[in-house]
Amino acid sequence: MIGYICKYTPVEIIEAFGEEPVRLDPGYKSHERAEALIHSNICSFAKGVLENIIENNIEEVILTACCDSIRRLYDVLIDKVKFIYLLDLPRKKDPLAINLFYNEIIEFIEAYQAFKNKNFAEENLLKIVESKFFNKEKYTESIAILGARLKDDVIEKIINSCTASVINFTCTGEERVFNIEARDNLLKSYAESLLNLTPCMRMAEDRSKLINKEFKGIIYNTIKFCDFYSYEYAELKSKTDLPLLKIETDYNDSNSGQILTRIDAFLESTGIKKMEKQKAKKGYFVGVDSGSTSTNVVIIDENKNIISYSIIPTGPKALESAYKAFEIALNSAGLQEKDITSVVATGYGRISIPFADRIVTELTCHGKGAFFIDNTVRTVIDIGGQDSKVIRLDDSGNVIDFVMNDKCSAGTGRFLEVMARTLGISIEEMAKVHKEVKENITITSMCTVFAESEVISLIAQNKDQRDIIHALNKAVASKAVSLVDRIGRKGKYMMTGGVAKNQGVVYAIESRLGEKLIIPFEPQIIGALGAALISLEGK
Amino acid sequence: MRKGSLWGSDKMDTVKIYTNIIKDNMDRLEKVNKLINLGLTTAYYYVSFFKDRRIPKSLHYLNKYSIKSIKDSLANPQNSAWVNLFAPSEFLIAVDIKPLFIEAYSSFMSGFFIEDYLIDTAESRGMSNTLCSYHKTFIGASELNILKKPKFMMTTSTICDANIPTFKYLSKKHGVPLYIIDIPYKYSKDAVVYVKKQLLEVAEKLGEVFNRKLDTDKLREAVKTENKTRALMREYLNYAGEKRFIPTMTFEMYMLFASHVFIGSKEVLHFYDMLVEDIKRAPERSGKSIFFIHLLPIFEKNFKDYFNFSDKFHIAGSDLNYDFLDEIDENDPFKGIAEKLILNSFNGEINRKVARIKELIEKIKPDGIIQFCHLGCKQSMGGTFIIKNLASELGIPFLYLDGDCVDKRNNQEGQNRTRLEAFLEML
């Protein structure tokens, strides 16, 4: 077995040797062994590959000179595996480039022959290549996955949960098509067809031709510390009208709940999510929003009147909290469980709620709830306990774009809580507004840990507490507005989530946006309200 | 007030006020342009008039030359090209085009304390926050149109991933022609042929864009000057181990103007001429000398405290300034330059770089080696542990620290201070 990672690897040649090429697809939570050998700030996919090779004692590896991380991975691996080859890969594909790549392939064959003590036979290659003939199917509807490599299992989940066909343009998804005519130099035409695969961002070629206007949407993946792909995303973002979802992963965690939620919400919003149709029913309808900090329940009647709601902190067991919140809401509405027609669950804990008839992502629910309260809203800024998101609605209230902060507490309720604790005051105290500012302090760090030490040093410098609070509010606002800027500004704005109850933050966001925010009467229940509405409407 | 190095001193307050004025005017492009220009002009006159005795004549000359080169390219975008540090300077010299290289521009913006604003802009347009800040700063400035578009762009694929996509992005955005020189990772005859052909295309493209034909004799002239310059560079290295010479980190970085983007010019030859004379006259080595891998963090406070105008510690050099030390074939400059590009010590397997560092260390015999791992620079930090092994083989203490050479927000000064101090105490 020989491990490889890049689609430009001459896989068929390895097969012609009678050997088994295996594409490495690591998924480690930690990279302890890898980080003992290589600096931790390189691309985490590369670290995962290293971890994988060490853990599984992989003895043979073939890499391409893809990127800085992979080139250094090669340097580190040189004396750790029995056979390793780094295939130089030109970024152009003119005849001289093809020639260069062809020579590289020949050198690889020679090196592998010597190592395996086996001979390479061209006839084998020809047979293999001919057997891999690919016929292009015509798809009516398709969704494209672009950007940096996306893990196989995520791709599979996308394929299974959407009605359109999925075209994977990343490093993990190439149909190997060979158009080998010049039999007189088989290896050379093989090299040429490899170089002619769909170009990845590493190549010099322009890739805009990959974007087909017929796509139902594009899921764009970027990986931390991978330099190649964010540029194309930036360009697409400003140019394309197609629905576009950006996900940022560190490769190994792309399978996480948060990423899958966002993908699901995206499929929902583009209308290609597989789901069962439901008929509208009579009775009472419930939405349960099982969030990481609070669990909220809303009950509405068939005329969309809010009958009751509840908000309780989410305990260590999300399910118990959901039962409890449901019960409180039932009690205050004077209803019993049998009066309820259907329940829709949303939020982080939505999957683990057995009494829910359906689950829908919090993005769709928030959009739904916000638009119901005020149909002039086009942007929802939701800042909860542990995450924040910005949702863009179209004129009919459909979610057409959104961004979420990436798994860190910067600029969330949690951030404010930590700071309140550092300041030695209650969170309510902190939420009071102080309009008069003595000194305009700026907190530069967004990371909770670093911001905390900044606050400590401000306290040490005897700065006025109100000024520090003001600075913290500004920090949260700046994070929120930068999220807004990622999808572009568009009024009117509604702010939801627990932090919307903090007047200081609301003012800070308003002054940064230069526009008033609509604050619903109870900003914490908007997700649950949306879920209840979906439960009633069945869509 | 301390004079001398432009950014090495404590003119902070003046700079800060200036920074705030620029930031407040970010939406008024013309004004920002004028302000940046004013900053550069002031810096230029500052170094011209306040000669610091501690600074050798040659470095003073280099300081002025570097600032002027940036000013010139910004002032006349129609006669300028955006390039990366490794783009072949000889061609630009031969057709008299003023290059602006990303790394230098971004350093200056960090000197003006506006890098944070530019970086945030780039990130809000979709750039990854883990991208190298030299690139993000430049892209931010270009997004805001603070940078006027040039007439041409040229980049090599070396030495890092960021080059090609940054230039592709900028070229598309501004509709400016770009030439990408793809440098193979391995050296071979075919690789030289491949690069040579691209260089011929560069010449053609330059001719087309600027409407002046590249004269091969002029190119050869630049190569000859470059060869003479490298001879002086090698001579300088003979003294680098015996003398205490480089007064601040900024100068070792300014030297990149001379060793890369402007090498082949008469001015750079003149600089190295003076440099060799100066170092001969410099005081004998004293205190501890530190050799730097790749970059020097010229804005990092701890490093500034310890290395700028210090008697105790001094800068012995950095391998980036000596990534190519051979002669270029003057008979066939296209082929010669192609070879130079492929054989750069930062291109190819790390062994090539390790061999160069080893050669330099054995010559200079520093007391310690520091690698400052610039956030996002994977080509460099990916090799840290290998360089560390080399250092321990040579018996020289080695330290690596994480931080950012441009975006000051990414420097954990407290943490780094302890580690740096402990290391220096150890020497």
Ligand code: SF4
């Ligand atoms: S980015 Fe390109 S070269 Fe790198 S692994 Fe993916 S397909 Fe291969």
Ligand code: SF4
């Ligand atoms: S994800 Fe990007 S940085 Fe990582 S191995 Fe692939 S191309 Fe290289």
Ligand code: SF4
């Ligand atoms: S610091 Fe590193 S990543 Fe940044 S431009 Fe230089 S080589 Fe590239």
